[in-house]
Amino acid sequence: MPNYDYKCQTCDHVFEVFQSMNDPKLEDCPVEGCEGKVKRLLGTGAGVIFKGGGFYETDYRSQSYKDGAKKESDAGKPKTDAKAESKPGSGSSTAPSKSKD
Incomplete structure (x- = not known):
């Protein structure tokens, strides 16, 4: 529902x-x-x-605002260490085989 401004033509009182x-x-x-x-x-x-495909206030943000928001959201994500996940030889559950002599 909108606000409307009115003005009295006699006393010049303006109100909303x-x-x-x-x-x-x-x-x-x-x-x-x-x-x-x-x-x-x-x-x-x-x-x-x-205008355009959407009618949201955020559709028309400046590029600097979008870049700052992206940096902020990337900073909140946990970083994964690719080296720690794929160490060769660790986590192997195969036991050494016994040789028959």
């Missing part, structure tokens, strides 16, 4: 109302003793860009 798009426009000034009519003002809107 949180209302549904389906609600009727306000007509009377909420200031006590003022009988003026209010007019809905045009809003500047939010800084959202709608």
Whole structure:
């Protein structure tokens, strides 16, 4: 639900109302003793860009932000040591064979 700005045409009181798009426009000034009519003002809107395949704020992050986020996520991952995992001869469960003499 959006916020709408209204301005009284008599006393110049400006106020904001949180209302549904389906609600009727306000007509009377909420200031006590003022009988003026209010007019809905045009809003500047939010800084959202709608284009491309997605409509998410993160779709339009700068490259430097993406690089920093990648470094941060890589730093949190545990590092694996390839040398420790594949030592030759370790972990072998074969017993030496006895020769028959």
